[in-house]
Amino acid sequence: MKRSARTVRTVVTALATAATLAVTGCSALGGGEEADLQIYTARHYDLEEAFAAFTDETGISVEFLSGDDAELLERLKAEGDSTPADIFMTVDAGMLWNAAEQGVLEPVSSDVLDAAVPEDLRDPDGQWYGLAMRARTVVYDPESVDPADIDAVDTYEALGDPQWAGRVCMRDETASYTQSLVASLIDLHGREKALEIVEGWVANDVQIMSNDVELLEAIDAGGCDIGISNHYYLARMLEEDPDFDVELFWASQEGDGTHVNISGAGLVEGTESAPEAQQLLEWLATDGQSAFVDANHELPVNPEVEPEPLVASFGEFDRMPVDAQAYGALNSDAVELLDEAGYR
Ligand SMILES: [Fe+2]
Incomplete structure (x- = not known):
């Protein structure tokens, strides 16, 4: 294994079509000296700092290719044995389950990971591990929403209450965030x-937004009063502007708990750097947890690790258990249901 100087390079490639994938092949990450570990990642957040800290501590260099979850999975499958990737990192539990189903991941047996990652946030066979948690919850404009009304929004269902007609913003139907939320509702309550x-x-004439930042900005600007967003986008807005006027409410505290999802990773089947790749996952779940989750204001998966202060200021909450199999296996049902409901 090469212990080269600290190398953390981001390679952002447009992952357009299967045809492109075949052409770019395994040279996409190369471009000269190869790092010890190659990661395909769907995390669209600051990764450099955490990986640089890992390299400093271990001498293991890391390089990553960023792209969309589904596109990266297709790429892994197209590249097969010749893939340069050692680790596949996604932002959705259903996608992790899918990757395992499709045979692109290699199981890891690790007492460190088993101790650090709660059972519902990892694969029972060690094919993938959740490394950061994100809550998808209710956000609202405190200027236009009565505190008594917000307390009544205990469930995701309550946003269909007539009092919110014309006031709700949500994320588009193509987002895995929307699809996994709906899959979890099917899992919990049944399709009907x-x-x-x-x-x-x-x-309620929900207004559909193409990303969570746009949604939060619409609430701040008065375009809608209430919506559903991942918690870390609000933390990010508040970090940039402490006067950003949107508040967060932990949904379903009287019911099933707030919907959470994970960003996680697994080793790529056939990797020649399995020990180093396992070491990175173990580090990310333990000593590197804070560096990894705090940069994006996510929640630690490791119960021993505290969230960063801004996220902690949102208060504690009960979460829904994560059922990766349900999110993955019910994904097409969720897409179909959204379509049938006219959600677009
Ligand atoms: Fe995100």
């Missing part, structure tokens, strides 16, 4: 009830 919930949002 989940359809009723989504139809309630649609009946």
